[in-house]
Every structure is written in structure tokens, then in C-alpha cells.
Amino acid sequence: MNTTTITVIGVGLIGGSIALALRGDEHNRIIGFDVRQDFLDKALALGVIHAGTTDLQEAVREADVIFLAVPVEQIYATLDRLRNLDLKPGVIVTDVGSTKSGVVRFAEAHIPSDVTFIGGHPMAGSHKSGVEAASDRLFENAYYVLTPAPGTPEEQVERLEKLLALTRAKVVRMDPDEHDQVVGAVSHFPHILASALVNLVAGYDNENPWHHRLAAGGFRDITRIASSNPRMWRDVLLNNREHLLKIADDWARALDGVMALVREGDADRIEQFFKSAREFRDGLPERKKGALPPLYDLYIDIPDHPGEIGRITTLLGAKQINITNIQIRETREDMLGVLRITFRSLAELEKGEELLRFFDYNVYRRE
Ligand SMILES: NC(=O)c1ccc[n+]([C@@H]2O[C@H](COP(=O)([O-])OP(=O)(O)OC[C@H]3O[C@@H](n4cnc5c(N)ncnc54)[C@H](O)[C@@H]3O)[C@@H](O)[C@H]2O)c1
Ligand SMILES: O=C(O)C(=O)C[C@]1(C(=O)O)C=C[C@@H](O)C=C1
Numbered sequence: 001m002n003t004t005t006i007t008v009i010g011v012g013l014i015g016g017s018i019a020l021a022l023r024g025d026e027h028n029r030i031i032g033f034d035v036r037q038d039f040l041d042k043a044l045a046l047g048v049i050h051a052g053t054t055d056l057q058e059a060v061r062e063a064d065v066i067f068l069a070v071p072v073e074q075i076y077a078t079l080d081r082l083r084n085l086d087l088k089p090g091v092i093v094t095d096v097g098s099t100k101s102g103v104v105r106f107a108e109a110h111i112p113s114d115v116t117f118i119g120g121h122p123m124a125g126s127h128k129s130g131v132e133a134a135s136d137r138l139f140e141n142a143y144y145v146l147t148p149a150p151g152t153p154e155e156q157v158e159r160l161e162k163l164l165a166l167t168r169a170k171v172v173r174m175d176p177d178e179h180d181q182v183v184g185a186v187s188h189f190p191h192i193l194a195s196a197l198v199n200l201v202a203g204y205d206n207e208n209p210w211h212h213r214l215a216a217g218g219f220r221d222i223t224r225i226a227s228s229n230p231r232m233w234r235d236v237l238l239n240n241r242e243h244l245l246k247i248a249d250d251w252a253r254a255l256d257g258v259m260a261l262v263r264e265g266d267a268d269r270i271e272q273f274f275k276s277a278r279e280f281r282d283g284l285p286e287r288k289k290g291a292l293p294p295l296y297d298l299y300i301d302i303p304d305h306p307g308e309i310g311r312i313t314t315l316l317g318a319k320q321i322n323i324t325n326i327q328i329r330e331t332r333e334d335m336l337g338v339l340r341i342t343f344r345s346l347a348e349l350e351k352g353e354e355l356l357r358f359f360d361y362n363v364y365r366r367e
Helices: 013-022 037-045 056-060 072-082 101-110 154-167 176-207 210-214 217-227 230-239 241-264 267-282 308-318 346-358
Strands: 004-009 028-033 051-053 065-068 092-095 116-122 143-147 170-173 297-302 323-329 337-343
Touching: 004 013, 004 056, 013 028, 013 154, 028 037, 028 056, 037 051, 056 072, 065 072, 065 154, 072 092, 072 101, 072 230, 092 101, 092 154, 101 116, 101 176, 101 230, 116 154, 116 176, 143 154, 143 176, 154 170, 176 210, 176 217, 176 230, 176 241, 230 241, 241 267, 297 308, 297 346, 308 323, 308 337, 308 346, 337 346
Parallel strands: 004 028, 004 065, 028 051, 065 092, 092 116, 143 170
Antiparallel strands: 116 143, 297 337, 323 337
């Protein structure tokens, strides 16, 4: 069987995850392109790509399929650059941007006739950025939206769908504007709300620091996505302006409605408000994998001694157990702290768990 050359432009969270999933077929050769050589070096070291270059022409010359996995404004810029480069006739160019209408319109107007552009958007991700957070299972069981234009050759769409089967996502086709309206409501607007709420509370916290100390499960659950990449979200908002303005109006009316019930002290209707929300929320289909944040987290109680974190990372390093992230969780003052370590794979998590238990650490997989 022939090799399929796939170029991933932007080897970050999403580009890296696509590359890892597509490596599941040994006939796929993955070339990474990024503006940052150090990101390519990291992707090579992690085994995410077969080769990497900061030369765009070199990256795309042999490509059968090109994924644009850069922030939305950079998708336009990259499509513009591709126009003047040598590409293989029949190449499929697809993107993973969180908004679709503008990108699809731009591609239709600018892409040469022997190139097929198919808009795409995997509906899974994370508040984390960069290739370190990439996972071959990020898209498993998630929807992966494709927005082919009416004139796009069917066999090209099917070629892309076949390739994307390696991500184990559910690939669906949708109109780009319908996509932007729906995703505006279920993804873009929630990101605005989460960040607006955090900014509000940050202001209160300036006056009274008990706010951040008492911020517990509810606040953290609803604001996790406020830790997302600001540049990426800036581009998303600028590219889904009309739908977001409409949703914001609807939201303002909805908030006014419930606050009127509070003002009036209407107990029954306040309860009904929470009841109907709970029914819809509980009825959402469960995702087994993917959109959930990192799969391989380990939590370790650590005594409040200087050098304790260094000791743990040295123990893991001595056994060649790689970690992708490390975080100290906020805890009660002067008590035990909790360290969260993220591993790249279940096998490494298990090795780390066994090793740290051997050294008498209290180790567990759930917070
Ligand atoms: N993060 C999510 O949850 C999520 C989910 C679905 C889709 N998306 C979309 O995926 C795209 C990438 O997001 P991400 O989360 O992977 O971001 P990321 O920051 O993890 O990765 C982006 C990568 O693109 C590189 N880059 C930036 N400009 C470039 C350019 N002009 N040419 C080449 N490389 C360039 C960066 O150096 C970085 O390595 C965005 O369009 C975003 O809307 C994100
Ligand atoms: O899980 C998260 O952190 C995400 O924000 C993922 C999420 C979403 O809103 O669901 C964010 C942007 C995307 O374009 C697709 C998925």
C-alpha cells in the first residue's frame, strides 16, 4: 500500500492530537510545520510527527492531505500563503478552526481549482495548549464536523472521512453557518461567560481575598475553560460576531427573567428554573473519552517540606518515567499539599504510581 503524506500546520494541542491519531496507520507519514522550531523539536521528541520543518513549501510539497491547526486568523493567512506554493494536484486542505463560515468563504474564493478545501472542526479539546497536551484519544467519541461546499467532489470528502476514522470521532457534515450558530451557543458563549465570571470575581477579590480562598467546586467547574488560550479565543469571537451578539441578547433576557423571579421571591418558578436546566443537562449524551481533561493524572499528598516536589520528580526521572505536567493544587494552609502529575500514558501512570507508593507516598487517581 502507498504512503499517504499528511502535513499538519500548527503542531499544538489539536494538530498534535490529529497527528498522533493518524499515526495509528503505519502507511501515514506525518510532516509537521510550525512557526516555532522548539515546538517542532518537542513534537519530534514526543513521537508526534515523523519530520518537522519551518519551511512551508518543503512541508506541503508532497502532501496528500494538509491540516490547518492554527488559530483562526492564522488559517486565513496560511490559506493565502498556500496559493503561491507548489502543491500536489488533488491535495485535500482541511482546517480544525472553531468557526467555519468565514474560513469556508475565504477558502472558496482563494484556493486553486486543483485543490479541495473541506472545512472541519473536531468538537473536543481542552483549556490546555501545546503539543505536550496532545493525545491520540482526544477526539474519541466526539463529533467531528465537516462543512464541505455543495460542489466539493464526494470522493474527496469520503477520502477525508476515511482518514478521520482513525481519530475514532463521529464524523458528521453540516452547513458552516448552522455550525457557527450551534457552536456559538454550546462552546463560544460559555467561554465568554466563564471568563466574564472570573473577571467579576477577581474584581471582588481585590477588595476581599476570601473570594479566591472560598472558590470551591462550583466556581471551579463552571470556570475551567477560563484557563483557555486567550489568542485562540480572541480569534473565535471575532469570527462569530453576529451569532454571539444574538446569543448575548437572548442571554441577557434569560438572566433578567430569572433575576425577576428572585426579586419577586417566586419560590415555585425559581425551583422550576433549576429543574428544567437539570433535566436538559442530565439528558446530554455522555462522552466516554476525549473532551474530558487529561486521562493520566495522579494525585500525591505531599508534606509541606522544601524540596519535596524535587524529590518526587527526581524519583520519576531516575526510572525514565516521563511526565507532561505538574501542578500544586491549592489546599488548606499549613496542611498537606496535593501535587497533580500528568503522565503521557496509562503505562507510565501505573509505573509512577507503583514507584511513589514504594516510597510511602499517599497516591490516588481521583482528587
Ligand atoms: N483548544 C481547543 O479546545 C480546540 C478544539 C477544537 C478546535 N480548536 C481550534 O484548533 C486550532 C488550534 O488550536 P490549539 O488549541 O491546537 O492551539 P495551540 O496553541 O495548542 O496550537 C497552535 C499551534 O499553531 C502554531 N502556529 C501559530 N500560528 C502559526 C502559523 N501562522 N503557522 C504555523 N504554525 C502556527 C503555534 O506555534 C502552535 O504550535 C484553533 O483554530 C482552534 O480554534 C481548538
Ligand atoms: O474542553 C474544553 O476545554 C473545550 O473548551 C473544548 C471546546 C468546547 O468548547 O467544547 C472548545 C473549543 C472547540 O472549538 C471545541 C471544543
